[in-house]
Amino acid sequence: MERRDRSRIPGHEIDKDDRTACGIAGSFLDENDPARAHLISMWTAPTHRKSGVGRLLVDEIIKWARSRNARVLRLMVVGNNEAAIRFYERLGFARTGRTQPYPNDATLIEYEMSRPIL
DSSP states (O other), rough: OOOEEEEEEEEEEEETTTTTEEEEEEEEESSTTTTEEEEEEEEEOOTTTTTHHHHHHHHHHHHHHHHHOEEEEEEEEETOHHHHHHHHHTTOOEEEEEEEEETEEEEEEEEEEEEOOO
């Protein structure tokens, strides 16, 4: 069984496998509505995809948001990243209908997804 350590920075999760980062996620509370948390900068190393690291990271962000009384977790995902969209759907996220141009490439669209924090 591989050894895993998780480094904690408030609102951020880094999953490590023997000192090698295998995933990262960040979160913050909406300054206009602290009942809303945002999941940002989610990344899982290609070597650790489909191993539960992504689910672990999202679960930890949900715990962090819940501890701050957030009731909704939102994120933005690029429309051409079907694997990420399916992943988030499996975790209970659904598209809200809100879109925006992807900041790094205006030819791509980002979709907002949201899920309740229970």
